[in-house]
Amino acid sequence: MLYNAEFALQRINGELLLLEFGDNPRELYEPLRYILGLGGKRLRPMLTLLACSMFEENYFKALKPALAIEVFHNFSLIHDDIMDQATVRRGKPTIHQKWDVPTAILSGDVALVEAYKLMMEVEDNLKMKAFRLFSQVAKEVCEGQQSDMLFEKKEKVSVGEYMQMIRLKTAVLLGFSLQIGALVGGASDSDAEKLKSFGQNIGLAFQIKDDYLDSFGDGLKVGKTIGGDIRVNKKTYLFTKSLELGNHEASNRLLELYSREDNSDQKVNEVLEIYTHLNIQEECEKEIFNLYNLSISNLTGLKTNMHKTARLRRFADELIERVF
Amino acid sequence: MLYNAEFALQRINGELLLLEFGDNPRELYEPLRYILGLGGKRLRPMLTLLACSMFEENYFKALKPALAIEVFHNFSLIHDDIMDQATVRRGKPTIHQKWDVPTAILSGDVALVEAYKLMMEVEDNLKMKAFRLFSQVAKEVCEGQQSDMLFEKKEKVSVGEYMQMIRLKTAVLLGFSLQIGALVGGASDSDAEKLKSFGQNIGLAFQIKDDYLDSFGDGLKVGKTIGGDIRVNKKTYLFTKSLELGNHEASNRLLELYSREDNSDQKVNEVLEIYTHLNIQEECEKEIFNLYNLSISNLTGLKTNMHKTARLRRFADELIERVF
Numbered sequence: 001m002l003y004n005a006e007f008a009l010q011r012i013n014g015e016l017l018l019l020e021f022g023d024n025p026r027e028l029y030e031p032l033r034y035i036l037g038l039g040g041k042r043l044r045p046m047l048t049l050l051a052c053s054m055f056e057e058n059y060f061k062a063l064k065p066a067l068a069i070e071v072f073h074n075f076s077l078i079h080d081d082i083m084d085q086a087t088v089r090r091g092k093p094t095i096h097q098k099w100d101v102p103t104a105i106l107s108g109d110v111a112l113v114e115a116y117k118l119m120m121e122v123e124d125n126l127k128m129k130a131f132r133l134f135s136q137v138a139k140e141v142c143e144g145q146q147s148d149m150l151f152e153k154k155e156k157v158s159v160g161e162y163m164q165m166i167r168l169k170t171a172v173l174l175g176f177s178l179q180i181g182a183l184v185g186g187a188s189d190s191d192a193e194k195l196k197s198f199g200q201n202i203g204l205a206f207q208i209k210d211d212y213l214d215s216f217g218d219g220l221k222v223g224k225t226i227g228g229d230i231r232v233n234k235k236t237y238l239f240t241k242s243l244e245l246g247n248h249e250a251s252n253r254l255l256e257l258y259s260r261e262d263n264s265d266q267k268v269n270e271v272l273e274i275y276t277h278l279n280i281q282e283e284c285e286k287e288i289f290n291l292y293n294l295s296i297s298n299l300t301g302l303k304t305n306m307h308k309t310a311r312l313r314r315f316a317d318e319l320i321e322r323v324f
Numbered sequence: 325m326l327y328n329a330e331f332a333l334q335r336i337n338g339e340l341l342l343l344e345f346g347d348n349p350r351e352l353y354e355p356l357r358y359i360l361g362l363g364g365k366r367l368r369p370m371l372t373l374l375a376c377s378m379f380e381e382n383y384f385k386a387l388k389p390a391l392a393i394e395v396f397h398n399f400s401l402i403h404d405d406i407m408d409q410a411t412v413r414r415g416k417p418t419i420h421q422k423w424d425v426p427t428a429i430l431s432g433d434v435a436l437v438e439a440y441k442l443m444m445e446v447e448d449n450l451k452m453k454a455f456r457l458f459s460q461v462a463k464e465v466c467e468g469q470q471s472d473m474l475f476e477k478k479e480k481v482s483v484g485e486y487m488q489m490i491r492l493k494t495a496v497l498l499g500f501s502l503q504i505g506a507l508v509g510g511a512s513d514s515d516a517e518k519l520k521s522f523g524q525n526i527g528l529a530f531q532i533k534d535d536y537l538d539s540f541g542d543g544l545k546v547g548k549t550i551g552g553d554i555r556v557n558k559k560t561y562l563f564t565k566s567l568e569l570g571n572h573e574a575s576n577r578l579l580e581l582y583s584r585e586d587n588s589d590q591k592v593n594e595v596l597e598i599y600t601h602l603n604i605q606e607e608c609e610k611e612i613f614n615l616y617n618l619s620i621s622n623l624t625g626l627k628t629n630m631h632k633t634a635r636l637r638r639f640a641d642e643l644i645e646r647v648f
Contacts, residue, residue: 023465028470083426087645102407102473105429106466109403112436120455131444133435139346142430146352149426167408251503 001060003311011060011116012045015067021114031095031107032114035074038090044177045070051181051195051317054308062184065130068118069177072134075111076141078104083149091181112138122184132179136178144169151235155255162240163204171203185301194298195312202316205288209238209320212284215272227268233258237287238280245278268314292320325384327377327635329370336369336385339391355419355431356438359398362414368501369394374639375505375519378632386508389454390444393501396458399435400465402428407473433543436462446508454504461500466492475559479579486564487528495527502636511627518622519636525619526640529612533644535560539596551592557582561611562604569602590609616644 016036021029024273045066052060080086081094082104097102115134122130147165151157179196187195214229215238229236239258243251254274257267275281295316299309340360345353369390377383405418406409406428412418420428423640439458446454471489475481503520511519538553539562555559563582566577578598599605619640623633 022467025470025474027466027474028467083429103470105403105407106470108433109436110463110466112433113459113466116440116455117459120452128444131440131455135437135441139434142434142437143346143349143352146349146427146430146556150349150351 001056003050003059003308005050007017008046008049008059009042011063012042012049012066012070013039015063016070016102017036019067019071019114019118021110027099027103028106028110031078031099031103032074032111032200034098035078035089035107036071038092040090042070044173046175047177047199047315048181048184050311051178051187052185054195054302054304054312055182055185055187055191059181059185062181064121065180065184066177068115068121068134069173069180071111071118072115072138073173074125075108076145078108080145082108083145119180124178126183131185133176133180134274139294140168144172152233154235155259156243157235157240159237159240159244162235162237166204166207167200167201168221170207171200172202174206175199186255191302191304194302198295198298198316200314201298202319203292205316206319208237208284208288208291212281213286215275216281227265227272230268230271231263233260237284238275241283241287242275242278242280245280245283246274250274250278288320292316325381327374327383327632329374332370332373332383332602333366335387336366336373336390336394337363339387343391343395343438345441350377351423351427352430352434355423355427356398356435358605359402359413359419359431360395360573362416364414364575366394366396368497371498371501371523371639372505372508374511374635375502375511377508378519378626378636379506379511379515383505386505386623388442388445389504389508390501392439392445392458393497393504395435395442396439396462397497399439400469402432402435404469406432407469415556426553435500441561443504446504450507453507457500457504461496464492464496468496470566473534476557478559480567481559481564483564483568485562486559486561490528494531495524498527498530499523501562515626515628518626522619522636522640525615525622529615529619530643532561532608532612535562536605537610539599540605551589551596554595555587557584561586561608562599565607565611566599566602566604569604569607570598574598574602590598612644 019036023029048062048066049059050061051226056062077089078095081089082096082101086098087096093097094104095107099107117130119130119134120127144165144167147161148169151161151165175196176199178199179192182192182195183189211229214236215227217226228234229239238316239254242254246254254271257271260267296313299312301308331625343360345356347353372386372390372393373383376386380386399414402419406420406425410418411421416422417429419431423431440455443454443458444451466491468491471485472493475486475489499520500523502523503516506516506519507513525636535553538560539551541550552558563578567579570578580594581595584591620637623636626633
């Protein structure tokens with residue numbers, strides 16, 4: 001079967017609706033169905049199917065692990081939303097907002113269990129490998145979220161610490177989505193590792209792009225107010241890089257601005273001036289381009305045909321095209 | 325090796341201290357080590373080793389699943405304490421109290437992953453069975469906790485609903501602790517099922533005893549104030565049974581008392597009068613005795629020697645002896 005992204009997405013959405021987690025008590029499972037029904041790009045399960053399709057005609061062989069990853073991703077969204085006190089997700093109230101915090105904690109817990117169950121529906125000879133890799137990723141995502149929260153309380157964060165945090169919080173799951181899809185498709189361990197590295201690097205690039213757009217994007221296009229990160233003193237790639245590059249005066253001024261509870265336009269503008277003065281836009285583009293090149297180099301030597309590898313390249317291109 | 329409870333407990337405590345979950349970020353793993361270090365009777369892992377010893381000389385073969393169950397139990401304690409807004413556990417501050425709610429959510433999440441990892445260290449031919457049973461129990465514990473919270477908002481709860489809630493919240497994990505220990509020890513599925521039923525029934529009896537002691541226990545012995553459940557309007561076996569047995573007048577009075585935010589001695593005394601008038605003490609003793617007998621009958625026909633079965637009988641006796 002030829003890989004067809006539109007068909008794959010429809011199938012994922014359809015299967016997510018059909019998952020039967022349980023019914024009793026209704027208040028435990030309804031929130032899970034609710035958040036899974038909010039839609040989204042289904043980026044991770046799509047990557048799993050895409051990776052599988054590179055090595056196996058019947059790429060729906062990877063459907064269960066693809067669903068597992070989407071359910072896991074939603075587990076982390078449910079719990080992160082509580083921690084971040086987020087009230088809205090994809091235009092709808094978050095679970096702890098619509099129900100309450102206890103319900104959100106428990107729905108998340110149950111989602112993690114269901115993700116494990118789906119993951120273990122891979123074929124027998126892959127079960128233990130899938131289990132080990134998935135458990136490792138699950139821990140790393142928690143570690144990343146904890147680091148992210150710790151950064152809120154720290155005055156300074158280095159570029160290295162920041163990169164490690166986004167690797168854990170975001171990139172490893174993207175890498176694993178590809179890795180498990182490849183393994184289910186029959187790829188060698190080393191090819192699956194290559195796809196994992198590709199996914200991680202492109203994930204890092206994507207996160208830096210996200211930071212970049214928050215400060216320098218076209219507000220209308222991005223769909224949110226410019227400078228949101230600056231207003232809430234979020235440590236981003238731009239912030240950490242500025243501390244690294246700035247002289248004593250610029251760094252101190254930036255730290256001083258970030259120590260204030262102030263979400264004014266004036267503060268945003270002053271921080272943007274520091275960024276611009278330090279050429280942070282160019283630094284971001286350079287780093288994104290580095291990571292992009294690295295991710296492309298991860299794809300060399302794969303035992304699949306060029307046409308199939310090209311799909312992943314196109315994916316990488318699309319992810320970062322808005323930057324350049 | 326002869327089963328030795330004191331030695332088993334020491335070994336469990338020692339191994340819990342040695343578990344290496346990770347170190348980075350410290351703030352994620354320290355809370356987990358903290359709660360595991362608070363001690364306790366280690367009832368569940370002890371049951372796992374005890375069950376294993378009934379079928380296998382080297383009962384430490386069940387050490388990893390025993391540890392898995394204790395780590396899982398602590399996962400549920402961490403998250404339950406957030407939901408119940410409990411500030412103290414075993415005389416020490418709860419995790420969300422000592423750290424914060426986000427840290428407690430994440431530490432709990434990581435504990436669930438670690439519990440899975442330990443559970444999957446059973447021998448190969450048992451892995452998938454252990455995984456399925458454990459996942460089912462994990463879901464049921466969440467379902468029980470959700471039901472318990474829903475009861476807080478309901479005016480009436482039937483005895484049947486109450487029994488189902490405590491079965492899920494407490495009894496299934498006790499049953500599973502024995503079942504998995506037996507399976508690791510080489511018991512047949514049917515013998516392991518018998519131990520599971522024994523554990524569930526004795527778990528139900530234990531919970532009803534706990535409810536009973538809260539209202540009619542010797543305050544000094546029990547170590548808490550009498551009537552704590554009544555003061556916070558907790559739906560217990562005594563409450564649900566009273567609604568079942570009471571006439572219109574008694575039920576309405578009880579519901580009226582339970583609709584108040586009132587933790588006075590006067591309210592406690594009035595509820596206790598209703599309980600006493602309806603002979604609820606005797607009803608509790610009858611139900612506990614029924615469940616005790618049921619649990620003992622679950623032990624007939626086990627393919628192990630009487631001496632080993634006697635240990636479980638003694639365990640059952642000790643658990644409920646304080647009632648009679």
